[in-house]
Amino acid sequence: MRGRTPWGLAVPAVAGMAFLVLPLAGLLVRAPWPTLLVRLAEPRVVEALRLSLLTATAATALCLVLGVPLAWLLARAAFPGRGLVRALVTVPLVLPPVVGGVALLLVFGRNGLAGRWFAGVFSLPFTTAGVVVAEAFVAMPFLVISVEGTLRAADLRYEEAAATLGASRWTVFRRVTLPLVAPGVTAGAVLCWARALGEFGATITFAGNFPGTTQTMPLAVYLALENDPDAAIVLSLVLLAVCVAVLAALRDRWIRA
Amino acid sequence: MRSFGRRVLGALVAPVLVAGVLATAGCANKDERTLTVFAAASLTESFGALGTAFQASHPGVKVKFNFGSSATLAQQIAQGAPADVFAAASPATMAQSKAPKSRVFARNRLEIAVPKGNPGHVAGLKDLANPSLKVALCAPQVPCGAAAVKALAAGGVTVKPVTLEQDVKATLTKVRLGEVDAALVYRTDVKAAAGAVEGIEFPEAGKAINDYPIATVPKTRQYALSREFIDLVLSDEGRRVLSGAGFTPV
Numbered sequence: 001m002r003g004r005t006p007w008g009l010a011v012p013a014v015a016g017m018a019f020l021v022l023p024l025a026g027l028l029v030r031a032p033w034p035t036l037l038v039r040l041a042e043p044r045v046v047e048a049l050r051l052s053l054l055t056a057t058a059a060t061a062l063c064l065v066l067g068v069p070l071a072w073l074l075a076r077a078a079f080p081g082r083g084l085v086r087a088l089v090t091v092p093l094v095l096p097p098v099v100g101g102v103a104l105l106l107v108f109g110r111n112g113l114a115g116r117w118f119a120g121v122f123s124l125p126f127t128t129a130g131v132v133v134a135e136a137f138v139a140m141p142f143l144v145i146s147v148e149g150t151l152r153a154a155d156l157r158y159e160e161a162a163a164t165l166g167a168s169r170w171t172v173f174r175r176v177t178l179p180l181v182a183p184g185v186t187a188g189a190v191l192c193w194a195r196a197l198g199e200f201g202a203t204i205t206f207a208g209n210f211p212g213t214t215q216t217m218p219l220a221v222y223l224a225l226e227n228d229p230d231a232a233i234v235l236s237l238v239l240l241a242v243c244v245a246v247l248a249a250l251r252d253r254w255i256r257a
Numbered sequence: 258m259r260s261f262g263r264r265v266l267g268a269l270v271a272p273v274l275v276a277g278v279l280a281t282a283g284c285a286n287k288d289e290r291t292l293t294v295f296a297a298a299s300l301t302e303s304f305g306a307l308g309t310a311f312q313a314s315h316p317g318v319k320v321k322f323n324f325g326s327s328a329t330l331a332q333q334i335a336q337g338a339p340a341d342v343f344a345a346a347s348p349a350t351m352a353q354s355k356a357p358k359s360r361v362f363a364r365n366r367l368e369i370a371v372p373k374g375n376p377g378h379v380a381g382l383k384d385l386a387n388p389s390l391k392v393a394l395c396a397p398q399v400p401c402g403a404a405a406v407k408a409l410a411a412g413g414v415t416v417k418p419v420t421l422e423q424d425v426k427a428t429l430t431k432v433r434l435g436e437v438d439a440a441l442v443y444r445t446d447v448k449a450a451a452g453a454v455e456g457i458e459f460p461e462a463g464k465a466i467n468d469y470p471i472a473t474v475p476k477t478r479q480y481a482l483s484r485e486f487i488d489l490v491l492s493d494e495g496r497r498v499l500s501g502a503g504f505t506p507v
Binding site: 110204205224 | 419422427
């Protein structure tokens with residue numbers, strides 16, 4: 001497979017790379033470098049960043065707890081209507097996130113289908129927990145698709161061997177399947193985390209926007225754009241730097257392995 | 258291989274040619290003109306009606322609207338968005354658009370919007386300070402939020418809102434869905450959502466009147482048409498439509 005890269009692939013590949021990288025360069029060029037440090041220390045930046053990291057991580061944890069079993073069910077269990085379930089699970093991928101936010105309000109809002117039953121006990125909208133729910137709703141399909149794909153590609157013979165040696169299905173899942181698909185789970189979790197970190201529409205619609213409680217970085221960026229574009233660029237750069245740093249670190253440590 | 262490539266090429270080129278012919282045909286008809294109006298979200302109903310009237314009196318003219326947060330629209334215009342007329346919900350956002358001269362055509366005031374039946378029993382601005390009530394305000398960066406800050410300061414009321422929404426329509430949606438007990442929005446928005454929400458007037462709103470300026474955008478290619486549209490907004494008919502929507506025409 002050695003030889004020159006064909007022009008038919010090299011030219012569009014370079015164009016594609018430029019298309020993705022140039023807007024980032026635009027942000028770097030336009031950034032207000034002289035005042036950058038002062039702006040970074042602003043409490044609202046620190047607060048929004050802390051909230052973003054916290055909620056994206058919590059949302060990823062929630063997606064792992066619910067999403068890995070769901071992926072297993074889709075890949076391993078045979079039941080009628082599995083194709084339909086798989087299609088429904090990926091709906092949040094194509095649903096405009098704002099619509100997702102409204103849908104969440106209609107279910108978990110205090111007048112919602114489920115929300116009205118525990119209205120006196122606790123309520124999700126306008127809380128940090130609500131941000132986690134909105135982010136998990138939008139990000140979970142990324143995890144499910146990734147884990148399901150890995151499960152389907154995994155060699156079934158290991159699981160069968162464990163079963164013939166007397167392991168229960170739960171033990172097989174825990175001791176054989178999960179270690180086998182660990183790279184897929186990690187990759188899915190990383191995608192899921194990145195999607196949650198950038199989530200905007202469902203969050204602002206379902207959880208609202210209040211500094212310290214529900215105002216994540218993307219929301220802070222959007223509102224800063226209204227009257228202070230320089231602040232919006234600074235916030236975006238922070239989000240970008242954090243995301244690139246985390247993804248690069250994870251890639252080297254786990255995904256490639 | 259070659260014939261496949263040719264077929265692909267043909268498939269790609271044909272629509273481009275057709276589109277090109279259609280585009281030139283469109284240009285040939287000189288009477289077809291489009292006037293693009295960027296206007297504050299609170300003007301959606303009244304400007305929609307005025308746009309229909311303008312099209313009726315100007316055959317061959319199509320009025321296209323872009324309604325949204327005044328601050329966002331001002332940013333877009335300052336970045337060169339193809340607008341002919343800009344109507345903002347505050348002089349501050351008009352200034353952000355860098356339009357050289359504008360003129361105030363209407364005023365709007367705040368009202369307390371509550372869900373149907375007023376479950377929080379809100380009677381006036383002071384009630385919003387009640388910590389057991391959920392209150393939504395517009396973010397201070399957008400005109401309705403700036404007005405809310407002013408009105409609350411005038412009344413000496415401190416409110417801890419549960420959310421600061423990105424524009425007035427988003428704030429109203431939280432009331433419509435019953436997720437909050439009260440919100441400060443424009444009188445015109447309460448009127449537009451009549452039946453779904455109830456409005457409560459409060460005297461402190463008089464301290465936070467919003468001026469709505471309108472201007473032709475400097476880079477417009479439809480200067481004459483822009484002037485005519487602004488004249489319609491300022492005319493008796495325009496005043497009638499605006500006051501019907503809850504504005505105070507100037």
